[in-house]
Amino acid sequence: MSGARPPILRVEDVSKSFPASRDLLGRVTARLQAVVGASFEVAAGETLGLVGESGSGKSTLGRLVMRLIDADRGRIILDGADITDADRHELRAARRKMQIVFQDPQSSLDPNWIVGDIIAEPLRANGVVKSERHEIVARLLEEVGLEPAHRSRYAYEFSELVVCDEPVSALDVSTQAQVLTLLEQLRDRLGLAYLFIAHDLAVVHHISHRIAVMYLGQIVEIGPADEVYHRPRHPYTEALLSAIPNADPAARRNRIILRGEMPSPVDPPPGCRFQTRCAYAMDVCRTDEPALSSQDGIDVACHLHDQGPTLSGATVVDLAPPISTDLDR
Numbered sequence: 214m215s216g217a218r219p220p221i222l223r224v225e226d227v228s229k230s231f232p233a234s235r236d237l238l239g240r241v242t243a244r245l246q247a248v249v250g251a252s253f254e255v256a257a258g259e260t261l262g263l264v265g266e267s268g269s270g271k272s273t274l275g276r277l278v279m280r281l282i283d284a285d286r287g288r289i290i291l292d293g294a295d296i297t298d299a300d301r302h303e304l305r306a307a308r309r310k311m312q313i314v315f316q317d318p319q320s321s322l323d324p325n326w327i328v329g330d331i332i333a334e335p336l337r338a339n340g341v342v343k344s345e346r347h348e349i350v351a352r353l354l355e356e357v358g359l360e361p362a363h364r365s366r367y368a369y370e371f372s373e374l375v376v377c378d379e380p381v382s383a384l385d386v387s388t389q390a391q392v393l394t395l396l397e398q399l400r401d402r403l404g405l406a407y408l409f410i411a412h413d414l415a416v417v418h419h420i421s422h423r424i425a426v427m428y429l430g431q432i433v434e435i436g437p438a439d440e441v442y443h444r445p446r447h448p449y450t451e452a453l454l455s456a457i458p459n460a461d462p463a464a465r466r467n468r469i470i471l472r473g474e475m476p477s478p479v480d481p482p483p484g485c486r487f488q489t490r491c492a493y494a495m496d497v498c499r500t501d502e503p504a505l506s507s508q509d510g511i512d513v514a515c516h517l518h519d520q521g522p523t524l525s526g527a528t529v530v531d532l533a534p535p536i537s538t539d540l541d542r
């Protein structure tokens with residue numbers, strides 16, 4: 214999937230659901246299917262972008278990779294070691310190879326900052342006094358399986374995989390560009406691998422070697438960034454891309470307005486999960502779930518591609534508000 218470079222991360226058929234409702238006795242009566250059968254690899258020095266709307270499961274997938282939550286099914290392989298069922302001791306070693314970056318990138322990403330300062334900065338910004346900060350940092354390090362001495366190390370000293378969860382979404386455009394450049398420099402200099410989770414397809418395209426598109430818990434398209442961005446195979450990817458403004462008239466796409474809202478992940482539609490909003494939906498889409506299948510190095514889950522490509526650039530007009538590229542998580 215990711216060329217000749219050995220994968221730092223391999224995710225195999227990973228699923229995760231959460232209790233959505235319980236009866237009076239506390240028994241689970243419905244589950245929210247957050248991630249369903251996700252598989253992908255990320256190689257050293259590579260960035261895999263993960264995009265999708267609010268509720269697509271992309272942030273849950275990031276947390277599964279970091280083992281911040283446990284998968285119901287599937288395997289997570291980090292640098293050749295299966296960490297799916299790793300105990301506390303094994304996770305301690307694994308977490309030296311991983312780092313997660315949330316929405317405050319200036320404190321998370323500065324290569325001149327040591328780990329203790331990175332953790333302490335949001336506390337300082339919120340007025341926590343120095344002695345208390347010291348204690349909290351020690352406790353947090355302990356909780357994520359690190360030694361007290363690690364507070365003086367630079368983050369990149371024990372990171373091979375960095376999960377970036379919406380790292381630039383809270384920033385203005387010019388700061389976004391600076392942070393993306395810094396991320397790229399760190400990746401290239403240190404051979405890091407990034408799982409870059411974001412809602413902004415243009416940002417993801419800028420930094421990623423490959424892009425995976427998620428819809429309602431499933432990866433529906435994954436392939437080289439330029440291919441996915443310029444020649445989308447899946448109708449959902451096509452719709453996301455059609456909403457991005459383009460100053461070049463030759464490169465403009467027909468605007469596709471998706472029908473309705475994303476269905477609930479508690480009760481997803483039968484067949485293809487995208488069938489309730491898809492401009493191309495056929496009878497088979499309402500009964501048979503399309504499998505992710507490979508086509509010219511791109512994996513697509515869509516019945517349109519069972520016989521071969523293609524998307525015609527459909528325009529669907531509906532009363533529902535248009536999908537935006539500035540999507541929530």
Ligand code: SF4
Binds near residue numbers: 448498515
């Ligand atoms: Fe649309 Fe059918 Fe493809 Fe699903 S399988 S994306 S409903 S054409």
